[in-house]
Amino acid sequence: MSDIAVPTAKPRSFLETLEIDLRLLGMVGAFIVICLYFHFDTGGRFLTPRNIFNLTIQTVSVAIMATGMVFIIVTRHIDLSVGALLATCSAVMAMMQTQWLPQTLGLGLGHPLIPWLAILTGLVTGAVVGAFHGYLVGYLMIPAFIVTLGGLLVWRNVAWYLTSGQTIGPLDPTFRQFGGINGTLGQTGSWVVGILCTLAALAALWNARRNKARHGFPVKPLWAEGVLAAVIGIAILGFVAILNAYQVPERVLARNFAARGEEMPEGFTAAYGLPISVLVLIFVAIGMTLIARRTRLGRYIFATGGNPDAAELSGINTRLLTVKVFALMGALCALSAVVASARLSNHSNDIGTLDELRVIAAAVIGGTALAGGLGTIHGAILGALIMQSLQSGMAMVNVDAPLQNIVVGAVLVAAVLIDIIYRRRTGAK
Amino acid sequence: MTTPLVEMNDICISFGGVHAVDHVSVDLMPGEVVGLLGHNGAGKSTLIKILSGAYQKDSGDITINGKKVEINNPRDARALNIETIYQTLALADNLDAASNLFLGRELVTAFGFVDEDAMEAETRKIMARLNPNFQKFSEPVSALSGGQRQSVAIARAVYFDAKILIMDEPTAALGPHETQMVSELIQQLKAEGIGIFLISHDIHDVMELCDRASVMKNGKLVGTVDVKDVTDDDLLGMIILGKQPGQAA
Numbered sequence A: 001m002s003d004i005a006v007p008t009a010k011p012r013s014f015l016e017t018l019e020i021d022l023r024l025l026g027m028v029g030a031f032i033v034i035c036l037y038f039h040f041d042t043g044g045r046f047l048t049p050r051n052i053f054n055l056t057i058q059t060v061s062v063a064i065m066a067t068g069m070v071f072i073i074v075t076r077h078i079d080l081s082v083g084a085l086l087a088t089c090s091a092v093m094a095m096m097q098t099q100w101l102p103q104t105l106g107l108g109l110g111h112p113l114i115p116w117l118a119i120l121t122g123l124v125t126g127a128v129v130g131a132f133h134g135y136l137v138g139y140l141m142i143p144a145f146i147v148t149l150g151g152l153l154v155w156r157n158v159a160w161y162l163t164s165g166q167t168i169g170p171l172d173p174t175f176r177q178f179g180g181i182n183g184t185l186g187q188t189g190s191w192v193v194g195i196l197c198t199l200a201a202l203a204a205l206w207n208a209r210r211n212k213a214r215h216g217f218p219v220k221p222l223w224a225e226g227v228l229a230a231v232i233g234i235a236i237l238g239f240v241a242i243l244n245a246y247q248v249p250e251r252v253l254a255r256n257f258a259a260r261g262e263e264m265p266e267g268f269t270a271a272y273g274l275p276i277s278v279l280v281l282i283f284v285a286i287g288m289t290l291i292a293r294r295t296r297l298g299r300y301i302f303a304t305g306g307n308p309d310a311a312e313l314s315g316i317n318t319r320l321l322t323v324k325v326f327a328l329m330g331a332l333c334a335l336s337a338v339v340a341s342a343r344l345s346n347h348s349n350d351i352g353t354l355d356e357l358r359v360i361a362a363a364v365i366g367g368t369a370l371a372g373g374l375g376t377i378h379g380a381i382l383g384a385l386i387m388q389s390l391q392s393g394m395a396m397v398n399v400d401a402p403l404q405n406i407v408v409g410a411v412l413v414a415a416v417l418i419d420i421i422y423r424r425r426t427g428a429k
Numbered sequence B: 001m002t003t004p005l006v007e008m009n010d011i012c013i014s015f016g017g018v019h020a021v022d023h024v025s026v027d028l029m030p031g032e033v034v035g036l037l038g039h040n041g042a043g044k045s046t047l048i049k050i051l052s053g054a055y056q057k058d059s060g061d062i063t064i065n066g067k068k069v070e071i072n073n074p075r076d077a078r079a080l081n082i083e084t085i086y087q088t089l090a091l092a093d094n095l096d097a098a099s100n101l102f103l104g105r106e107l108v109t110a111f112g113f114v115d116e117d118a119m120e121a122e123t124r125k126i127m128a129r130l131n132p133n134f135q136k137f138s139e140p141v142s143a144l145s146g147g148q149r150q151s152v153a154i155a156r157a158v159y160f161d162a163k164i165l166i167m168d169e170p171t172a173a174l175g176p177h178e179t180q181m182v183s184e185l186i187q188q189l190k191a192e193g194i195g196i197f198l199i200s201h202d203i204h205d206v207m208e209l210c211d212r213a214s215v216m217k218n219g220k221l222v223g224t225v226d227v228k229d230v231t232d233d234d235l236l237g238m239i240i241l242g243k244q245p246g247q248a249a
């Protein structure tokens, strides 16, 4: 008999003891290889604070949507309309800021409530449209592929219709702070956030260990927890240090002082630090991970993806669940629309074009199984980062545009193939 | 006379012209085990799925403790303390044993978050009782053997204070030792006053464990008999020929 009552003390490898997912490690490895390759190929221009800063802010919009796409794909659906819905949300928010609130409602341009009302309207728009998609899929049983393929056309052109195809801008200055370089926390603020994040991560590790011990479950050896804590701390604080190393150019500083009617002190320097958009992504990542792991909603999402019949028989309302998952996706599209339009400082008619492909690719490269039931939030974000690094790196080494897309497409297919082989080898499903 | 725990009266359901269950009536007393017998495709699983809320009957009615009830979905059935071990087990393969056991009824912390550790602790307790060999608490159930999966499904049905237990071929994937444990479990639950519908292929199981047996054939009820009044051959005759015992073949 293979399973005996006495737990056998198998010799465990270093990685097993750390309980680190090999798949995640593989992705991190691939990411590092890509970064190093481009770093040397560009003669050291890739892994600079400036480029890392840019890479990060370029990734945010797709990464935010990719976290929502994880839930969609885990429940065995797909959403092809995210780029188009992003455009509609962006159009609604741009029109709110520049016309409907200041003129139609008479708040006047520059009213302090404008950016927040605009964002709220955008989020509601995204969530309602998403919920409607979910209703069509869950209750009327139209395949998600069809609903969102139709949605792609509909919402792309609703955006066009709302704005008459015009570029709408400039957007509200407060709103623009969500775009990246126009809104950063600066050196001190970034350190504070970095240290808080590290402390929170350590507290979570400690708490998990204490809970396990309280129930008398086996826990990792203390040194393994230590290694894990050190890796997390170094990663977070190292990231902050890099972003803090990116100095605001002198002429920008001079311009800012001039705008305030002040004289710039001799030798004054300032760093950009953590962009607000990245902070938004961090909040989304933490929130979505909590939903996935620690809430009933998350349980039901994964159970439904693993076996829809079993979920239904366990009393889960899988139809309503579909509505919730699509509504969440819609709200995240709106959040991405904030970041994307703020980064451009205006709404343009083609905003978000082809984002559906990038978002799905990020989720899938990040280990979300199209068969449903499997996927992680951090994986999808890493997937988005890998895609963006490839794209930026190729642009920096002057790969022709068509070749860039060919490579990205091939990487997507190869990543899924590797994943299939890996899962077959390890016997996991 | 005590009121029956469950009465299913004149139940019909058809799928696109196939009368899967055709005017069938069965009942169940507290502390009683009623066997459901019949060939593959006789309609046994379909009948009990109407009681567990997985299917909605076309006609007929169901009373629980003498009160007429509407069971429109599995949530309704659970609310009536009806628990089911499905023939297909109905496990989410990608989740671990504890997640499956508590699926739809998770334990939560004071902040409303799912309390994984508490669920695992409870799962360890009940599995220690049902299947002491079970050790794979952190693996997804897809990594478990057929018998281990079946014990997870059984644990899920008995953990939540069932009053009415439906077992659709609960020993199909079990070895002789585990089957014996399930038999003991059924006797123990019966002693606690729980009513059990036991679907089984094995006539010996039914003769040993059940008080009464209802036999179905082609969606129709052949008859319900007291197990102590009949022989194995009588039951076999009912299953194969669809004849009441004593009736000339």
Ligand SMILES: Nc1ncnc2c1ncn2[C@@H]1O[C@H](COP(=O)(O)OP(=O)(O)O)[C@@H](O)[C@H]1O
Pocket: B015, B018, B020, B038, B039, B040, B041, B042, B043, B044, B045, B046, B047
């Ligand atoms: N969801 C369904 N759709 C169509 N036909 C079904 C469905 N469920 C059961 N049936 C049919 O109902 C009949 C009874 O099946 P079932 O109740 O599974 O039999 P048993 O459990 O006695 O082996 C079979 O002919 C089966 O094909």
Ligand SMILES: [Mg+2]
Pocket: B044, B045, B046, B087, B168
């Ligand atoms: Mg059956």
